[in-house]
Amino acid sequence: MRQAVFIGGNPEDEPDLGALMKHIADGDERAFGQLYESVAGPVFGIVRAVVRDVAQSEEVTQEVLVEVWRHVADYRPERGSVMNWVLTVAHRRAVDRVRSVVASTAREERVAARERLPEFDVTQAEVEARQEREDVVRCLRTLTQLQRESITLAYYQGLTYREVAERLSASLGTVKTRMRDGLIRLRDCLGVTT
Numbered sequence: 001m002r003q004a005v006f007i008g009g010n011p012e013d014e015p016d017l018g019a020l021m022k023h024i025a026d027g028d029e030r031a032f033g034q035l036y037e038s039v040a041g042p043v044f045g046i047v048r049a050v051v052r053d054v055a056q057s058e059e060v061t062q063e064v065l066v067e068v069w070r071h072v073a074d075y076r077p078e079r080g081s082v083m084n085w086v087l088t089v090a091h092r093r094a095v096d097r098v099r100s101v102v103a104s105t106a107r108e109e110r111v112a113a114r115e116r117l118p119e120f121d122v123t124q125a126e127v128e129a130r131q132e133r134e135d136v137v138r139c140l141r142t143l144t145q146l147q148r149e150s151i152t153l154a155y156y157q158g159l160t161y162r163e164v165a166e167r168l169s170a171s172l173g174t175v176k177t178r179m180r181d182g183l184i185r186l187r188d189c190l191g192v193t194t
Contacts, residue, residue, distance in 0.1 A: 017082035050094035139189035147182030
């Protein structure tokens with residue numbers, strides 16, 4: 001079993017992070033435990049400053065430390081200290097988390113907006129339909145009784161010209177004339193152009 005590598009050899013002193021990294025690269029879990037104890041606080045601090053949410057900061061801190069364990073071979077001492085490398089990883093992870101949360105929130109808001117908005121204005125459609133019905137009823141009142149009966153039987157009850165003629169005891173030609181004249185008057189009353 002390896003001994004912890006401490007600066008000056010005194011267990012009360014801070015460990016030599018560079019030496020710990022070499023042991024961690026060899027799979028030494030105790031060395032990683034010491035590194036963890038040394039860097040977890042600063043990592044959490046930098047992550048918390050970026051992410052702000054405590055629970056997510058704790059989660060990202062764990063992700064960073066797992067990444068350090070898995071990618072210890074990526075550390076290059078000539079590029080800077082172990083602490084700087086770990087904190088750079090932490091900052092990058094924290095920024096990635098914030099971007100992910102922002103993108104996710106934006107997606108959710110777009111989906112929610114699409115689900116909330118009807119494809120057309122339901123209220124406006126209902127008002128227009130009601131107005132059209134009222135206009136038709138008003139214009140039907142301007143027709144003669146015979147025209148109104150013929151159109152009502154044909155269009156609202158679905159009867160054929162022959163069935164309307166039988167129901168009204170009128171000839172087929174008379175019913176067709178009444179309906180044609182009544183429809184022309186309705187068209188004019190409603191302002192429909194052909």
